[in-house]
Amino acid sequence: MTHVCKPFSHHGLALSASALCLLIGTAACDNATGTARADAQVRDEAASQLAEDLPPPVTSPEDTELARQEKDVFEALADQPVRLSFTVQVQDQPVNYQRFFALALPGELVEFDIEVPPDTEQPFTFELPDAGESLTGEAAIAWKAPDEPGHYRLTIKDPNTGEQMEITLFVLRPLDEKEDGVLNGYRIGEYEDVPLAGNPVYNKPAGLVEYTEDMEGLPISPHFTIDQFLCKQATSSDVKYLLVQPALILKLEQLLENVNARRGVEADTIFIMSGYRTPYYNKSIGNVPYSRHVYGDASDIYIDEIGNDGVIDDLNDDGEITRADAAWLYDMAEELDNTALDIGLRQGGIGEYGANAAHGPFVHVDTRGAPARWGR
Ligand SMILES: [Ca+2]
Numbered sequence: 080m081t082h083v084c085k086p087f088s089h090h091g092l093a094l095s096a097s098a099l100c101l102l103i104g105t106a107a108c109d110n111a112t113g114t115a116r117a118d119a120q121v122r123d124e125a126a127s128q129l130a131e132d133l134p135p136p137v138t139s140p141e142d143t144e145l146a147r148q149e150k151d152v153f154e155a156l157a158d159q160p161v162r163l164s165f166t167v168q169v170q171d172q173p174v175n176y177q178r179f180f181a182l183a184l185p186g187e188l189v190e191f192d193i194e195v196p197p198d199t200e201q202p203f204t205f206e207l208p209d210a211g212e213s214l215t216g217e218a219a220i221a222w223k224a225p226d227e228p229g230h231y232r233l234t235i236k237d238p239n240t241g242e243q244m245e246i247t248l249f250v251l252r253p254l255d256e257k258e259d260g261v262l263n264g265y266r267i268g269e270y271e272d273v274p275l276a277g278n279p280v281y282n283k284p285a286g287l288v289e290y291t292e293d294m295e296g297l298p299i300s301p302h303f304t305i306d307q308f309l310c311k312q313a314t315s316s317d318v319k320y321l322l323v324q325p326a327l328i329l330k331l332e333q334l335l336e337n338v339n340a341r342r343g344v345e346a347d348t349i350f351i352m353s354g355y356r357t358p359y360y361n362k363s364i365g366n367v368p369y370s371r372h373v374y375g376d377a378s379d380i381y382i383d384e385i386g387n388d389g390v391i392d393d394l395n396d397d398g399e400i401t402r403a404d405a406a407w408l409y410d411m412a413e414e415l416d417n418t419a420l421d422i423g424l425r426q427g428g429i430g431e432y433g434a435n436a437a438h439g440p441f442v443h444v445d446t447r448g449a450p451a452r453w454g455r
């Protein structure tokens with residue numbers, strides 16, 4: 080096995096590769112065919128075919144209650160700094176948020192590389208309370224994920240500034256434990272065996288995050304919690320499964336920051352009307368099989384800070400709640416997507432949706448890896 084740890088070069092410390100590794104293996108949408116049109120925004124025919132197709136669930140009183148609960152969670156977190164002065168490459172994605180997350184299969188090595196700021200004197204430390212271990216003197220670790228699916232905490236501390244990054248590692252439940260479309264009593268359905276057009280972003284996921292009730296309100300980033308992305312399907316199972324990709328959360332955090340800066344307000348989160356969908360649920364609402372929602376990198380969203388009333392706010396300040404408010408959010412998402420590659424984010428799809436009997440105006444945002452536009 081090749082270790083992926085890298086030498087800590089910042090202070091010229093010559094630690095061996097093995098000393099740098101920490102291995103704790105045993106521890107601890109609207110119908111696009113009706114509304115989308117081929118215009119300059121639709122990059123190509125393939126992109127338009129990938130438009131998400133079905134309306135999400137009705138906005139319900141439960142959604143409104145959920146929004147209120149989320150508000151409480153984020154108000155409790157509001158005193159903490161959102162961004163740190165150091166960046167960590169978490170599974171090759173740059174992260175400088177005070178809390179974030181990573182996904183791994185049981186036993187998988189997960190890489191964390193600190194981009195140590197210049198003039199750093201004392202070495203960073205890594206603490207793993209679930210494993211009862213702590214290491215100093217490294218700028219990179221490869222963490223061997225525990226064998227048991229669940230969530231584990233890693234803290235990366237900068238003793239020079241007192242700053243720290245909390246990372247939740249979700250050890251996934253392998254999808255091959257699924258029997259007859261059901262995993263631990265929760266219906267998943269069937270993923271497509273063959274990726275669309277051979278594109279690996281449509282590969283069947285290897286595992287899913289195991290969600291239990293004690294994880295309610297568990298933050299995965301400064302402004303999002305894991306339960307915001309749960310599938311809306313009805314179930315009697317105590318255990319649920321979902322997938323939420325770090326690339327999507329990085330993009331939504333940046334979008335929220337941009338929206339707040341533009342509006343001069345501090346919305347605590349973005350309302351996630353629909354995040355993960357099991358293939359079973361996705362099929363039941365008649366959506367296209369290769370929806371990005373089943374791969375965990377799509378979200379149907381709106382900003383609902385004012386009133387938390389389950390409806391998009393008057394983002395364009397014209398005194399009305401209309402599709403123009405979704406258009407305002409679409410423009411913000413597009414502006415971000417157009418510069419995504421420059422700031423370490425993944426490009427993806429954006430769709431605009433007006434209100435109908437089932438839902439208010441919203442925008443679809445995903446991180447499929449290439450631009451796609453629809454809905455206008
Ligand atoms: Ca509202």
Ligand SMILES: [Ca+2]
Pocket residue numbers: 392393394395396397398399400401403404
């Ligand atoms: Ca408006």
